[in-house]
Amino acid sequence: MEVKPKSACETCAQFNADGLKKLGVNTTDFDYVVALAGNPNTGKSTVFNAMTGLRQHTGNWPGKTVTRAEGAFEYNRQKFKLVDLPGTYSLLSTSEDEEVARNFILFGKPSVTVIVVDASRLERNLNLVLQILEITNNAVLCLNLMDEAERNNLEIDTRTLARDLGIPVVPTSARYNRGIPELIQTVSELANGKIVCKPHRIKNIPKNIEQALEKLSAEIKQVYPDIPNSRWIALRLLEGDKNIIETLKTGEFV
Amino acid sequence: MFNHTLMDTKKIDHIISLSNDLRWQIGDEFHDNLAEGIYADAAEIVKDSVHKKDEKGTFRIDAKIDKIITSRIWGFPLMFLILAFVLWLTIVGANYPSAMLSGLLLDTVHPALKGFAAAIGMPWWLDGFLIDGVYLAVAWVIAVMLPPMAIFFPLFTLLEDFGYLPRVAFNLDHLFKLSGAHGKQALTMSMGFGCNAAGIVATRIIDSPRERLIAIITNNFSLCNGRWPTQILIATIFVGALVPASYSGVLSLAAVIAIAVLGMVFMFLVSWGLSKTVLKGEVSTFNLELPPYRPPRFWKTIYTSIIDRTLIVLWRAIVFAAPAGAVIWLISNIYLGDASLAAWLIDSLDGFGFLLGLNGVILVAYIVAIPANEIVIPTILMLTVLVTGISAGEGAGVMFELDSVSATGDILRAGGWTLLTAINLMLFSLLHNPCSTTIYTIYKETKSLKWTLVASILPVIMGFVVTFLVAQIWRLWS
């Protein structure tokens, strides 16, 4: 496991405050695309605003961002475009929001996906996290609303969590800008390949489905040997996702 | 992109047919099993890394607030108090800045512009078209619309950010369910009291297709703040005059509230009708997450709500109002034979207007004022003066309003207005097509011409029917 779990003080020293420039909506000529995904009501838009310096409205409502919003920041002379995806509970259903989020992570091929979760409701949020980790290898868990979790007397062992999920975990309180520098530092390291993830893959799947997935996934790998998410594609094929069937033919996700 | 060899293409076809076969073998339970599997993984991970420190001593203030807000005794009174307070603050609080803005834009800048145009020798028609038409309409919309929206939306947004609004949806859901709608429609409806276009954007929070369409189509039945001033003015002049002066304020207020409540009644009826007929086949799901309370960050919320909601809606309104101003000026100044285009239109619509208990002036005003309800009254006054020939206002095509309510009443009575005209105008102001900003917003949100048409035409037909019936029954009685 090459993951380096980070605590706040570890990263503070590395964080180069002078190298950060929030670029707002100016999203031209970027080096990396970063996707921002998460459940509704996890403060995802607040994280987005904190990273880009924008002031998009963030309501205390599930499902606020319906279309994707884009923003940008510059760190260590590299430009990152940040795409705020609609907040969803899952990526497996047919609603418009989920399709936008799912297709962007799969076909938009972001360099890094930041998954924002509510630290006090981790179990429910992991539903989405585990699905995203089937699609992409490069992700960071933004453990947001830490202030609320502390108020609720929750102790979260971020090292263990990072080990179990196989991706870096950064605790934040985006409302108070806490943890955002560490998050940006981690995103930058992921984008530049300094951290390599080994994401968790879903284990508790009934045998008959697991066998079907393996069979399909093996066949897919024969045609597309280099893709990291053959299992997800197999999953979507079993679901009968028309989009995936089309793109399997064109090879768009390679 | 990828270039496939023939072999690959064959393999891909094989994969797809294999996936079809496997899907058949796995059967219907696939999605259920998968969801259970993922949650099982999640539970294992959480068990490893999340620990709850001692439970005792954790006082959940959230739970206490929730118990009060959703209690049988306090739930509803609290809700009505908050809504009444927000509306009161909006209507009363907006008066002062509105007066200031109109003093500045209409009484100071407008004459100054006219003077400037005269000084550089601008031809009268260009001066009239630009300054009396376009500028005046835009100025009017800003003066009437900006202050209430700048008060209403931040207040609403604060309640939203705090987490109160989902509880309102929760409390009221049963009522809305009876008419086939979603509890969250309570919020989009209240938002419509501020501005229908904003209310329609807000329907995004309803994630069930059928209920969202219902909320979009019926949002127009919420009296928006472009229409409140019309209601209040007409009620004061005509309804308030029915009783001794000391009671007139109360009666006219009651009349306005009655119209707003009538709007809600229509909203429920139409929601019910739609859900039982044309929208029967749309998918309907219900779920409502009650998020934890979060103290809103006051200034940031105010800032973002003004930027995000108020200014965007205002900008759209201006974009639509500018050409409307031009049209109003043009129809009053283009002559066909010996009468202006406006006079022709008014004349030809007078018969139909009479059937509805209205008149040609009102119908023409509503046609040209589709872009913004705010300019209906100024347009009516200008057109009334135009056709009656009494001396008031500033000339053909120049919208105006008078400071004195009684003087306004005199002009309208000279135009042949009666109590019936006033009541039917109030009804028609409630039941007519949405303004063009709203129509445009409906189209953007539904991406469907069909639903945009339904939402635009349905209320105007209802308006015709209701005013017609009221007029006939009124005349039978008197």
Added chain:
Amino acid sequence: MNTYNPITALAVFFALSILAFLFFRPYRGWFWLIRNSSVSNDKIVVEDVLKLLYHNENADKHLNINDIIRTLKYNDRTILECINKMSDHELISIQGDNVKLTQSGSDYALRIVRAHRLWEKFLAEKTGFKEAEWHERAERMEHELSKVDADNLSSQLGNPQFDPHGDPIPTNTGKIAKIKGIPVSELPIGTIGRIVHIKDKPEIIYKQILAENIHIGSVIRIMEKTSARIEFHSEGEAFVLAPIMAGNITVSVLEKDVVFEENLARLSILKENETAKIIGISKEIRGDSRRRLLDLGFVKGAEVQIDLMNPLGDPKAFLIKGTSIALRKNQASKILIQKD
């Protein structure tokens, strides 16, 4: 306005309203009748004859021309004309009195059956129409879907194998899966099985079954059986059916290692301060609603309790996986729980 008086105005108005109603009321409005009659009626009759023959031949019954005329609700002359036309086009062959499908006729019939069942599946998964309406709507739609439409619909739905009644949907190459199962009326006491098919004809019996809230996919256990009644348990409730109804429900028997959950209850009866474990979601909830509930955490094994009551009694908010989610009573009553 010389001729105006309010009473005439009202009279004219009501006359116009009544006329508009007669024209545009759903289904039987004149406007729809005129529009429908302009669509080629022959095609519908031909397709209905094919379907009738197909279903009867599947049950090893052979029909003659009189049977067809008696069964279909079109006028006799139209049917006769159509039968002649079909025979000319070699969709059917007439041998003596008997009418039989030719190969191309049976292919055609399969295509109609495919369109019908796909449309029912579509109605079940992607629309909000009620279960009792599906069949009738599909009866109309089957004549309008072309082969390409049906293929597109099928791939949009993920190439389903069965329609919502459990009937197999023919593939575009005419393959058709077999229903493996035994009618409830023939199962011995104690059998545990899953409902795989409910006959949607005759309609009276079908609607009775629906009214009992019996659904495809539910697991049942036969409790009692006499010549007059059959009792079984399913999803925490007891059902008593007449043999004629039970005969229309097909069950595939499950292996012994399946645990049949007794003392199930519905989430809707949970009281404040009680906790429970979720056992599953009734098969009555399907499509997007089902997926959404699963995504929200209403999965097998999850702990649930009431978080908030409502001043109007409905909906209630349930605490599930750390979040408060409001569900309406009709949803909560379809979530199966076991109280702690």
